[in-house]
Amino acid sequence: MKPAKFDYIAPTTLNAAVEALAAANGEGKILAGGQSLLPLLNFRMVRPSILVDVNGIRELSFIELRGETVVIGALTRHRELEQSPLIATELPVMAAAMRHVAHLAIRNRGTIGGSLSHADPAAELPMLALFYEAAILVQGISGRRIIAAEDFFVDALTNVLAPDEIVVEVQFPPLRHDGWSFQEKARRFGDFALASIALSIRHREARIDEARVAVMGVADTPLRLRTVEQSLVGIEIESPATADQFARLVTSSVTPNSDLHASAEYRTHLLEGLARRAMTAALAGMGTKQ
C-alpha cells in the first residue's frame, strides 16, 4: 500500500514537462490531481520511473470564452468547474454533472486533463467531452495537435495520447438548445456511475429538431448515441409518450456488460429509468432556459 520508488520533477513550463516525459522513454507518468494515479501507485499497479508533477504549470489553469467556445485549461480542478458561472451558463449539462464527480476532497484536487487522460469509462468528464464534441489540444515533443473527443477514447483506461504527450486544454463548443438534463446513479453518491445519461434538445414549434445524447457506465468507453439523436428529430414535445419512447430508443442501442457492480440486466433497467427521467426533465425545462 506504499508506492514503489520513483524520481520526481516539478517543471514550471509545459515545454520542460514534455521534455521530461520524452526523456523517460515511456516510463514516466504525469502527476496532475493525482486522484486516480495515487491509488494506482499505492497498489503498485503502476511503477513509473519518474513522476512529472504539472501542478506548478500555471498556464494550464484557466476557464475562458474564446469566441463562442469555452476553453478549459488541463489543470483546472473539478471544483473550479463546479463553481464557474461561465460553465453554468454556457455548458449547463457539465455544470449539472460536476456534483456527481467524486467527493469534495477529490474535486478539490482532480483535474479535467487528468480525467480525460485516465479515460475511466464511468467518469463524467470523458463523457461530457464526447457529448459536447470537445476538441482536445495536446502537446508532445514533436509539437501540438488537436484530437476530437470522438477519436480520443479507445478503450477502458486507454486513449490515443503518446507517452510524451500532455493535454493542454479542452475546447467545448456550447449547445444552443432549450432543454437538457444529466442523470446518474452510483452505489454511493459520488462514486463512479453504474449508469449515466446526458441529454440536450432543441425544439421548433411542437417538435424536437435537434438532439444530443451520450451515456456511460454501459460500455468500455462513454458512448455518443447518434442514431437515437436522429430518431428524436420530429418527435412531439407535448406527447406523454415521448419519455417512454426515448427510454426504449436508448436501451435498444446499448448492450451493457455485467461486472462486480451490476448485472447487464440491471444496468439496462437503470438506464431506461434514467433516460425517462432525463427526457422528462429536459422537456420540463423548455422555455425556461435559452
Add this chain to the structure above:
Amino acid sequence: MTIGVAVTVNGTRHQIADVEPRLLLSDFLRDTLGLTGTHVGCEHGVCGACTVLMNGDSVRSCLTLAVQANGADITTVEGLGTPEALNSLQAQFREHHGLQCGFCTPGMLITGEDLLRKYPLATDDEIREGLSGNLCRCTGYQNIVAAIRSAAALRQRNNK
C-alpha cells in the same frame, strides 16, 4: 532521490531536508512530524479518514505526495482546537455524540470544516451528500449529520 520540503502545519513551519518522493503526505504527517491525529484507513482515497486541509481545501493526504505539499499550508485535526478549547464543530460532535470509536472522526471533522465554509448546508441531504466520501462504521451517520447541522446553524447565527 530525496527532496527538501518546507511546509506549514497548524501554524508551525517545518523544514525537512530529505523526503523521498514516494512518501505519502499522510505518512509524512504521522511518521515524520509525529502528528498522529490524521488517521490512515484505506490508503486509496475511499474512506476519507486521512483528509486534511491543504491551502484551505480538504484533500486526501493518502492521495497526495509529501513533496507536493512543499510551500503549502496544512491544517490537521490537531489544528482545529485543543481538548480544553474545542472548535465549534468539535464541540457539536461531542454534544451530539457524533463519534464512537473515533477512527473516522479526524476526516469527518476536516471534511465538515470544508463543507461549512463552502456550502450553505441548508438541508440534511446536502450534508449527507457532502459526507459521502467519508466512511463511518459505528454511528450510522445520524449523529454526525446532526453535529454538522447544528454547527452550520451556530456559525450562521454568529455571522449575522
